[in-house]
Amino acid sequence: MTNFPVTGEPQSPTSEPADLDISVAHPARVYDYWLGGKDNFAADREAAEQAIAANPMIVPAVRTNRSFLRRAVRYLTGEAGIRQFLDIGTGLPSANNTHQVAQAVAPESRIVYVDNDPIVLVHARALLTGTREGATAYLDADLRDPGSILDKAAKTIDLSQPTALMLLATLQLIPDDAKPQEIVAELMNALAPGSYLVISHPASDILPEAMAEMQRRLNEHQREITTFRPRAEVSKFFDGLDVIEPGLVQVHRWRPDGDDVVPQEQDVTGWCAIARKS
Numbered sequence: 001m002t003n004f005p006v007t008g009e010p011q012s013p014t015s016e017p018a019d020l021d022i023s024v025a026h027p028a029r030v031y032d033y034w035l036g037g038k039d040n041f042a043a044d045r046e047a048a049e050q051a052i053a054a055n056p057m058i059v060p061a062v063r064t065n066r067s068f069l070r071r072a073v074r075y076l077t078g079e080a081g082i083r084q085f086l087d088i089g090t091g092l093p094s095a096n097n098t099h100q101v102a103q104a105v106a107p108e109s110r111i112v113y114v115d116n117d118p119i120v121l122v123h124a125r126a127l128l129t130g131t132r133e134g135a136t137a138y139l140d141a142d143l144r145d146p147g148s149i150l151d152k153a154a155k156t157i158d159l160s161q162p163t164a165l166m167l168l169a170t171l172q173l174i175p176d177d178a179k180p181q182e183i184v185a186e187l188m189n190a191l192a193p194g195s196y197l198v199i200s201h202p203a204s205d206i207l208p209e210a211m212a213e214m215q216r217r218l219n220e221h222q223r224e225i226t227t228f229r230p231r232a233e234v235s236k237f238f239d240g241l242d243v244i245e246p247g248l249v250q251v252h253r254w255r256p257d258g259d260d261v262v263p264q265e266q267d268v269t270g271w272c273a274i275a276r277k278s
Helices: 027-034 042-054 058-078 098-105 118-122 146-153 180-189 208-221 231-238
Strands: 084-088 110-115 135-140 164-168 196-202 270-276
Touching: 027 042, 027 058, 027 118, 042 058, 042 208, 058 098, 058 164, 058 196, 058 270, 084 098, 084 146, 098 110, 110 146, 118 135, 135 146, 146 180, 164 180, 180 196, 180 231, 196 231, 231 270
Parallel strands: 084 110, 084 164, 110 135, 164 196
Antiparallel strands: 196 270
């Protein structure tokens, strides 16, 4: 297997690709702002601040989501023995990216990142820095086209072997009429038994008034429509899979390790779970 090629030097937002529209907020860049990153533009910062005004918990929530990613990948590599990851909705490089966490535990791990934001493509080389023993690759692709993702990912990972499908803070960008549960099912059906599904998803039923206002404001500023979902809807993504303890919980309550941003007694407006395919 070979890496999916990525060429070109990393660039800053002052050297944007030709098809990058900086006048409209993009979720990956809004998320980058919440994480304290610098790869965002005025439109992204405006949307991010509007969301913060509606729900001040959003900043600790997204940082807690990154902490969940770290814990999830450590569990998958250290306890579940997973050595392949398909991380869709990668976003901009930050601390504790999937390949960094996985390859710190198992250097031979192979990771495929997927996103469709041009600015993420610009920074893809940063994502592709991994160990000699393993592999990392980046696909410029859309979650709405799972067949294409699977075909391209097979250049780097062996789909006949167990793989972790990572969908962190991503599925809210797929509206109900695009049938997100069918998309997830198609991806999981293509993966081998022993594979895992990892999801985190903004919650519509935790601090519901603040989340409804936040969703409204984001949808005023972003081209992509955001759909927050209640726990009952998020649970449907795991139909037919064996959910790992502690089940579908708020992101800071999935196997906390003492290094969390938010105290356990507080509410974080996101659900998460990990499940195994038998």
